[in-house]
Amino acid sequence: MGDISPLDAGTEVPVVEFKDVTVRYPGKGAIRPAVVDVNLTVPKGRFVCVVGPSGCGKSTLLHVCSGLLKVSGGEFRYLGKEWRKLHPGIGYVTQRETLLPWKTVLGNIALPLKITGMPRTERHERAADMAASVGLGDWLNHYPRELSGGMRQRVQLGRTLVTDPTLLLMDEPFGALDAVLRVRMQEFLKSRIEGTDLTTIFVTHDLSEALTLGDEVVAMAGAPGSIDQIDKLEDLPRGVSPVELRQSPAYAVHEARLWKTIAGNLSEDGVALSNPEVEHEGDHAMTAAAHGRRGTS
Numbered sequence: 555m556g557d558i559s560p561l562d563a564g565t566e567v568p569v570v571e572f573k574d575v576t577v578r579y580p581g582k583g584a585i586r587p588a589v590v591d592v593n594l595t596v597p598k599g600r601f602v603c604v605v606g607p608s609g610c611g612k613s614t615l616l617h618v619c620s621g622l623l624k625v626s627g628g629e630f631r632y633l634g635k636e637w638r639k640l641h642p643g644i645g646y647v648t649q650r651e652t653l654l655p656w657k658t659v660l661g662n663i664a665l666p667l668k669i670t671g672m673p674r675t676e677r678h679e680r681a682a683d684m685a686a687s688v689g690l691g692d693w694l695n696h697y698p699r700e701l702s703g704g705m706r707q708r709v710q711l712g713r714t715l716v717t718d719p720t721l722l723l724m725d726e727p728f729g730a731l732d733a734v735l736r737v738r739m740q741e742f743l744k745s746r747i748e749g750t751d752l753t754t755i756f757v758t759h760d761l762s763e764a765l766t767l768g769d770e771v772v773a774m775a776g777a778p779g780s781i782d783q784i785d786k787l788e789d790l791p792r793g794v795s796p797v798e799l800r801q802s803p804a805y806a807v808h809e810a811r812l813w814k815t816i817a818g819n820l821s822e823d824g825v826a827l828s829n830p831e832v833e834h835e836g837d838h839a840m841t842a843a844a845h846g847r848r849g850t851s
């Protein structure tokens with residue numbers, strides 16, 4: 555299983571480590587595990603995109619990273635430790651809009667600082683700086699209803715980044731945006747994160763988004779899900795426009811390989827193919843198929 559570890563993590567403690575992880579949701583309804591046999595190491599500063607069909611467990615991995623959900627088999631470490639509570643230093647952005655409509659841009663971005671008890675003047679200064687850095691410096695006193703979808707998503711991003719997270723978890727954050735806005739937000743996110751040591755795990759259904767943003771793409775498959783393939787993107791040109799990136803030969807190779815993996819693991823309904831080989835009984839459930847088909851690029 556060591557062969558699927560995507561990275562040379564060096565001597566620094568990885569931010570995230572999954573080792574032979576199985577996750578089973580609590581409750582009687584959850585008959586089979588959501589994910590099995592997950593191995594993944596994410597070092598500091600890495601941008602990892604996770605793709606895969608609906609139901610294969612992408613969001614489940616993010617819940618584990620945040621500490622919301624505990625593993626039922628194997629081992630999960632955040633910053634080198636197993637934690638009993640929610641993990642500190644997590645920023646979580648989802649597709650769902652969670653801005654408070656009665657608060658301004660400034661008030662929304664300052665909210666997490668208010669919760670930590672930061673004095674008003676200091677939190678407003680920090681929130682105003684953050685608003686400027688997400689391109690909303692002239693919109694401090696506006697309310698969410700007065701903003702476009704992309705601007706509202708930037709407020710959400712600002713509200714997350716203002717806490718200076720160690721690990722940024724993003725679950726289809728741009729899924730509700732139109733195609734043009736989506737590309738703009740990808741460029742924006744990249745420019746905001748590049749050069750920092752923020753570690754990011756970004757779930758998306760969109761392969762081009764994954765290839766544009768990620769240092770590597772993790773493809774999940776099956777239900778219960780497991781990691782099917784990890785594509786490192788070191789050979790992609792960086793610092794070029796998305797259009798140039800998509801015209802590069804290396805991009806086409808990665809896209810074709812990932813597409814083949816994902817399409818080969820879809821049911822006719824477009825969801826993850828169920829994996830009959832999983833042993834439902836134990837928490838160390840493994841899939842023979844998963845072992846056979848896994849690999850790194």
Ligand SMILES: Nc1ncnc2c1ncn2[C@@H]1O[C@H](COP(=O)(O)OP(=O)(O)OP(=O)(O)O)[C@@H](O)[C@H]1O
Pocket residue numbers: 579580583584587588606607608609610611612613614615777
């Ligand atoms: N709260 C829950 N209780 C029980 N089972 C759950 C719960 N949340 C998710 N599951 C199950 O876990 C499996 C993985 O779900 P998850 O949401 O992680 O998949 P996903 O790949 O993120 O899907 P999508 O792309 O549709 O968001 C699915 O079979 C789902 O039904």
